[in-house]
Amino acid sequence: MAGNGNAGKAKTVSGKTATSKAVTGKTGAGTAGEAMAGGSTLEIRSDGTGNADILEAAAACFMEQGFSATSIDDVARRLGATKGRIYHYYASKTDLFFDVHREGMDRLFAAVETASAMPGTAGSRLARMLKAHALASMENHTYIAVVVQGVHMHRLAATTPAQRRTLDAVMDMRRRYERLFRSMLDTALEDGSAISESPSLTIKAALGAINWMSIWYRPKAGETAADREALAEQIVRPLRFGFEPRRG
Amino acid sequence: MAGNGNAGKAKTVSGKTATSKAVTGKTGAGTAGEAMAGGSTLEIRSDGTGNADILEAAAACFMEQGFSATSIDDVARRLGATKGRIYHYYASKTDLFFDVHREGMDRLFAAVETASAMPGTAGSRLARMLKAHALASMENHTYIAVVVQGVHMHRLAATTPAQRRTLDAVMDMRRRYERLFRSMLDTALEDGSAISESPSLTIKAALGAINWMSIWYRPKAGETAADREALAEQIVRPLRFGFEPRRG
């Protein structure tokens, strides 16, 4: 029963001893301990028609009220639906949250990896990545707000058994993401296109400055892509050059 | 009844139509619209013997689990006490949260205002303030984690009537705090001890980078004051000089 090849419809489940719907590892026979890129341990429906709306509504609710203050009924209400619809796709509120988180991370990865493949010195590529990160954070700010919240989810959802696994996968995703920036900085340090006394903290400072946008940034009415572009540029500039005047 | 000079014991209350304990504005007859530094609209006991422990426990719980996931019983359990003790001093969970928030802001103000009074160019004083902010954030990281959460409290606790006032006071405190940095940067821009194309975003980036520490920073076992000093220095440095190499 568990592990049949039916890849058409898999409810997002985490733990539980239930009989029919407990499907923890789905895509093929995943050996425990795998950490594939992009595909976490939890899974959604294949065609994202129904879920996209749910994800969108959930992301908005989680952003506005936070995880625990958001009720499933809140999400359903925003959808113009009821709990039944949500629980048809997700086994628990936590699973829903993690799926929003995963979606957000996916979008970040896509944006930043594209930027990292651009030509130029490692230093300028790092700047591009930071700008891409800022831009993606603005364009998907509801999802990214959830991603930010997810950092705190260390002990919170550690209740269910295999739910812990999905959380580990999410945490791993975060680490890999930060490593993307870190390794680019290391390259830049080697070829002299960047300087840093403590690369780890330099990255944390830069990413922190941008992630903090999820606190204060809200899209203005009539905001254009050019506006966001300018904003991203202006938030990255002080990180590149600092506020100390340059002489020479 | 309301507004008597009894400054010895005032329960922290926000709204409510209750008879005996509704004391919203206490220190003298505060005209509505005042924005005094340090003294918010809500108030605690004068001698902080009993509350200090409550604040400490509450800050720890709020940091670990967040506001809405923390129950009053959680705080009481950490205190080795019961609800009764907490509700003896605070009228609601929200009031408790705001008091932790206020305490955190008070400590930040104290640290940064001291730093801003130091000699040197405006640019170097700004750097000192940022470092002081980082240091205070580490030394009071439980409280500061609550302060960070407080940013999201816009719509959340807007339920009770006069509770809204205390929230406004808190928000005002935050703005004044950021303005401390902003005006110092403006001074530095005038005398040429700092550069910035967009002062507002430069401040947001710098403060964001440091505030983000409340996400990843946790005191190590056996950590010394010198360790924190070094950490503060290393987090501020990239903000001053950037990661782009300086020529000349």
Next chain:
DNA sequence: GGCTTACAACATACTCGGTAGTATGCATTT
């Protein structure tokens, strides 16, 4: 200095609304 009174500083016991999760019903599609 004893006695009482009153209040502070809690603990205990209870209410009651909200919420996660479940069970089931029902229409539509395949």
Next chain:
DNA sequence: AAATGCATACTACCGAGTATGTTGTAAGCC
């Protein structure tokens, strides 16, 4: 006719706030 894609109805529990009881202690009185 079987499964999908929901909605409706129900349960069980947790948690905020309240009401009330209990103990220590300082104050007033003689």
